[in-house]
Amino acid sequence: MIDFLFLDKNTCYLCKENPISHHFLCKKCLKKLDYVANKFDINDISAHAIYYYNEEMKKLVADYKFNRNTSLAKVFASMIFDYGKVNDLFSCDYILPSPSSKKVLNKRGFDHIKMITDYFIDQIEPNYLENFRKISETKAQHKLNNEERSYNLKGAFSLDCDLKDKSILIIDDIITTGNTVKEIGKVLKEKNAREVKALAITSEHRLS
Numbered sequence: 079m080i081d082f083l084f085l086d087k088n089t090c091y092l093c094k095e096n097p098i099s100h101h102f103l104c105k106k107c108l109k110k111l112d113y114v115a116n117k118f119d120i121n122d123i124s125a126h127a128i129y130y131y132n133e134e135m136k137k138l139v140a141d142y143k144f145n146r147n148t149s150l151a152k153v154f155a156s157m158i159f160d161y162g163k164v165n166d167l168f169s170c171d172y173i174l175p176s177p178s179s180k181k182v183l184n185k186r187g188f189d190h191i192k193m194i195t196d197y198f199i200d201q202i203e204p205n206y207l208e209n210f211r212k213i214s215e216t217k218a219q220h221k222l223n224n225e226e227r228s229y230n231l232k233g234a235f236s237l238d239c240d241l242k243d244k245s246i247l248i249i250d251d252i253i254t255t256g257n258t259v260k261e262i263g264k265v266l267k268e269k270n271a272r273e274v275k276a277l278a279i280t281s282e283h284r285l286s
């Protein structure tokens with residue numbers, strides 16, 4: 079009910095004070111975000127991160143994922159949609175929202191990346207890549223060191239179809255070490271995918 083009231087007033091989804099300027103956020107909140115539009119390679123995957131993972135972005139992501147402020151899915155959807163359009167990332171065959179395991183889904187109560195992509199999947203050409211699953215329960219990546227992170231994800235994902243000549247765009251919230259994207263990309267390439275790209279809302283790496 080509270081959500082409904084403030085949405086109705088057209089106020090910023092983050093501070094809930096000022097009028098919306100862009101991405102359902104006010105000018106003041108937008109200014110605190112660090113737009114970097116970074117492009118980098120993770121093995122043979124070309125990856126994009128829209129914002130630097132600064133304090134404000136940390137708050138935004140945590141509010142969404144851990145406080146379950148699901149109205150923020152719309153904010154992230156708007157950011158990804160705009161960026162993907164401008165950088166022509168949606169001219170691919172499939173979109174793959176980075177999957178969560180069953181345990182995480184049950185605990186969180188919603189599929190946090192798919193909830194974002196659901197907002198714009200009907201407005202773009204590619205469909206979802208179905209049946210890509212996270213099959214094993216892994217430890218939270220941020221609690222592990224680099225070597226453990228890579229090992230933690232080995233064999234974590236599975237897909238039961240052939241992707242010959244297909245191109246896939248992986249969508250995720252944060253790219254840190256890139257291990258998740260690397261491991262998903264490996265499974266896609268094993269299924270003969272021609273090209274894999276990745277787009278994340280934010281990254282800890284700052285290239286510009």
Ligand SMILES: [Zn+2]
Pocket residue numbers: 090091092093094095096103104105106107108
């Ligand atoms: Zn605001």
